[in-house]
Amino acid sequence: MLAIQPKFPDSNPTWLEFPRTDGDASILPTNTQKIVDHDGHVNFMRPVGLDESTSINWRVGVATQLAKRMNLPEGPKYVLKTFPEGYHMYDHNKGPQSAPRHDPYLCGSVNVNRFRSVNEFIPHALWLMQDATMDRHNCECKYCAKQPQRAVTAALGLPGQRSPSVITSAPTRGPRPPREPRPRLTKPYAAVRPAPKPVKALTGPQQFLTPERNGDIMYALAHGDDRASRWFRKGELVWCALAPAIRGRTAEEDIIFWPGLVEEVHLKTQRCHECPRMASAKRCSRFVVCTRKHMMTADETRHRRPSTPRQHLRRKGRTSWKVRQWNVYKMKLLAVTHNYIVTDEQVVPYLAYAPSGQLLHAVTEVFTQIMSEIPIEEMDDNIQKVYTFDPLGPEDDMDGGFILKFRQAVMPYTLAIEIASNLASYWLPTDDWNCKFTITPPPLPPQPNRNRNCRRRHNPNNLNRHPCIRL
DNA sequence: CTACCGAACTGCGATAGCAC
DNA sequence: GTGCTATCGCAGTTCGGTAG
Structure with a gap:
């Protein structure tokens, strides 16, 4: 235990410390000074102290999960004593100076640019705690494993619900201004229902057919x-x-x-x-699986040396x-x-x-x-x-x-x-698609008798041979 | 006391922009 | 083209205030 303990609301927490780190303080953000531009906007990273509410939330949330996964005895309230060496938490302030947007980030890891939530950091913290080899492949965080956070949260059974803030010793936001009392409604009262948000149109496939x-x-x-x-x-x-x-x-x-x-x-x-045997006996439309044996000529059969498909093609002039x-x-x-x-x-x-x-x-x-x-x-x-x-x-x-x-x-x-x-009810045979194609008529066989009337027989199967068919 | 409302808070996916 | 980073936006949750 350190001589100076970090502040923490719980009277007797059990501190957890990281035995190793992948942090490097030299890569921490440098734009930590609040500068207001000519539009009255700010954009800076405010360092968050260990005893601020955001920091405490993270330290408690991470330590609780670490204790559970490291099979530490139940009962004590586990809290990270500090973040890994070289790490620091920041509150990204961006927007109007009076009400900037706040995004908390845990920065300092040489492997991960920054962690944006407790659930993002938990697998990485577990890896730092347990993997002495520091082999990043063993880390299951979304950045090292290259997985979406949802998948990581589901796989590790991390708390999905947002936890309410713990007791704050230094709130990141000021107290809310008291609300204006609601004006009393004088009857009769008529409410106007706001127009519903337009339904987002689903984007269909950009390409019907390759x-x-x-x-x-x-x-x-x-x-x-x-x-x-x-x-x-x-x-x-x-x-x-x-x-x-x-x-x-x-x-x-x-x-x-x-x-x-x-x-x-x-x-x-x-x-x-x-098959040559079939073909010679009777013209047969049947085809059989081609084997080397089938491709032997009579001469080859005697010498038992089958030809390759290329040789066969060359010899016969056709496949x-x-x-x-x-x-x-x-x-x-x-x-x-x-x-x-x-x-x-x-x-x-x-x-x-x-x-x-x-x-x-x-x-x-x-x-x-x-x-x-x-x-x-x-x-x-x-x-x-x-x-x-x-x-x-x-x-x-x-x-x-x-x-x-x-x-x-x-x-x-x-x-x-x-x-x-x-x-x-959602089934659709196909998307709208125009099919256009041209048929080259086969060469006409020689007419034995030109004087004979040639009457074309109607063949219903030819209907789909029309040069322009809309399918 | 309870239901309701709305602002604040939180987590994380989506995406534009950039470097390589 | 790909991968990374910074940023934005959305949706769900929490919480304090108010009306009935």
């Missing part, structure tokens, strides 16, 4: 190749086909689709090779493989904690499907039955079971196991449909 994506779509449309198109966006609400479906009493009561949100989209690419692409969606199934990986064929737009009347009737029936059986006090526990249900989990081996699974599915399915229907 040029690359636009180019891909143009190419796919022009070449009639829509297989690689991605039909669903991240975050979009869709129905996922369950494989296998959750069986009900009849086929009409099967739960075939479960609502979900597209969490991730991955483009899968596979090189496919036109004998194709690239197949498709999308894989990672779906977040609603109302349950499970994710589900599906391909394009297993996803249906939300507006393209609705559960049948029979299914909804069966679900309602079972739901009502379940709700009547569960005691109210067990409902919270039951909700936990809802989240953990796996729509793709196996049926029970026992007789009628599928009925048991259907029964387990009813509550999460009901919840999922409810969530989906709420989400659907």
Whole structure:
């Protein structure tokens, strides 16, 4: 203990001292003189004494949390004796001289420019207290860890609420001037409600579509190749086909689709090779995954030396493989904690499907039955079971196991449909977007008989080949 | 005594400006 | 372009005064 103790309102506090510091007094602010400019404004850093209210708030707030995290015995009132060596607290005064804005800052750290609040400083103080290596990577403060303060506060369980001021020995602000007594209202009284603040308009995306994506779509449309198109966006609400479906009493009561949100989209690419054996036997449109073995010529087969794709291309003059692409969606199934990986064929737009009347009737029936059986006090526990249900989990081996699974599915399915229907009110297929493209007509085959009347057959599939389509 | 009001206080995110 | 700093602004909380 020092011979001269810092002033503190509590009669017998337990002082905490920092065993080390990352402070350096030479970097403290120098604009500490109050200078009033020609507009009557000030802008200076007023040094705050250890016994001022702001300083005491910090010393108590930090020390309390340090004591808790360092497992010090409960009971005593812990207070920082001083800030770390080289640190000092300042009150930034800015604005009109009569009523400047006050921002308290703890300055002096060589690692952090300044701390603006108790919660900002607590993790750094803990690091100074505990980490003898002084390795900054071990510090969890927002500046060293480069995290938002909210994340730090939540991770460390710091007090989120603003604490009221402790007893002040030297208030940073003067006492409030007594208020003017309110004038007595003479009836009748008519109040005018102030106009509500205008609602802030949400800013939408600045770019509807990347040029690359636009180019891909143009190419796919022009070449009639829509297989690689991605039909669903991240975050979009869709129905996922369950494989296998959750069986009900009849086929009409099967739960075939479960609502979900597209969490991730991955483009899968596979090189496919036109199998020479298939091609020679019969012209076949099937392609198989290209392996080195498939790329062997007859000569190579004898000598067992496969050619590289480049050599193969050079020899043949053209590629004998194709690239197949498709999308894989990672779906977040609603109302349950499970994710589900599906391909394009297993996803249906939300507006393209609705559960049948029979299914909804069966679900309602079972739901009502379940709700009547569960005691109210067990409902919270039951909700936990809802989240953990796996729509793709196996049926029970026992007789009628599928009925048991259907029964387990009813509550999460009901919840999922409810969530989906709420989400659907915010659902939008796409932003307004004009799609314009030009199709180069393929060269006409030689006409065997020019005199024959050529009548164009109407093909509804060609409707979307119109050179200007608004999607 | 209680409800209400509004100023003061507090914490922290957002952002402009600057240096590199 | 990126990262840092200084500053601003907003929202939530606290607290003292007043009316009923």
